[in-house]
Amino acid sequence: MAMKRIAISGLLSFILMLMVFTPLGQVTAAATKTGVVDIQSGVLNVRNGPGIKYPKIGALKNKTNITIYSVKNSWLQIKYGKKKGYVSDDYVRLYRPFSSATAKKISNKAFRLERKTWEKNYTKSQIFSLMAPGFTKTYIDKYFKQQYRPAGKDKKGNLLYHIIETEIWGLALYPIDWKPAYEPKKPTVTYYIKNGREYLSISQYHLNDESGNKTTTICFIKSKGNWFIYDHKVKYHH
Incomplete structure (x- = not known):
């Protein structure tokens, strides 16, 4: 038994040595x-x-x-x-690998923040405040210019804005279906680090007879421990 233990020990040492000294290309x-x-x-x-x-x-x-x-x-x-x-x-x-469950939580949070601004009329500062926890300021600036219309004034005379119902496109987020029964396809989650910054993108292919089949991609960047949307891409398929 002692000889067997010695033999096994020697074999393990040899394997470890090979792992350490394996040439770089291998x-x-x-x-x-x-x-x-x-x-x-x-x-x-x-x-x-x-x-x-x-x-x-x-x-x-x-x-x-x-x-x-x-x-x-x-x-x-x-x-x-x-x-x-x-x-x-x-x-x-x-x-790097990234959990789909975590990506789902991140994207769902952003959708909730966006949809909250659709519920009623808000001032510009209120819209920015509602979206700030999940979107970069640059994105909110573009989003506000594209998606909202004047909607009167509040009791203090501040201008109010409302989502343009017929213009929910472009920077507006297309819902991600995390458990597609047939189509759209399962979302693709991509995570990477560049220059010390963390990035996350979630893409999904959607079937739509009216607007056309498309792939939407939501792009996030991490800052101070939180994820913020900085871009939203739409690629149409013919």
């Missing part, structure tokens, strides 16, 4: 992370060390998928051909 998927280059123009320089003082060894185009091994001082060590290289994390999306 690191398993479980030990790596994935990312996507995200730049506005040009290319992303790849260097042979974690900093701009290191020489360039190549470049990557926008939307290139990359394998990431580690992070050092905001620089990502990546697989570059048969070599290893470094790129700044300012220009890379680091994708």
Whole structure:
């Protein structure tokens, strides 16, 4: 029995040694992370060390998928051909898993805030206050200009506004169906980190005979522990 324990112990040690000393190009998927280059123009320089003082060894185009091994001082060590290289994390999306249940809570909160402003006439400041917990100010500015019409004044003479019933489109959120029986399809949840900021998007394909089939995507950004909508995209399918 003692000899068997020694043999098993030796085998485990050998396996651990192989895991530690596996060449960089053979690191398993479980030990790596994935990312996507995200730049506005040009290319992303790849260097042979974690900093701009290191020489360039190549470049990557926008939307290139990359394998990431580690992070050092905001620089990502990546697989570059048969070599290893470094790129700044300012220009890379680091994708991570995200709970659908949590995404549902986040999106449902935003819908409730939006629909609350539809219930009756409000002043501009009241609309902004109601939406502030779930939307960025930039988004609310655009939303207000697109979605509301003047609706008289309150007792103090303040202008009131109401949702434009015939113009609920564009930035207005399209409901997400989290348990579709047939169509629309199940929502797709995407979470990533870029330049230290957290982003979340929820997309869903919708069938609509009147307005046309479309995919809607709600984009969130996290700030001070809370999620805020900063964009809402609609792609029509013909």
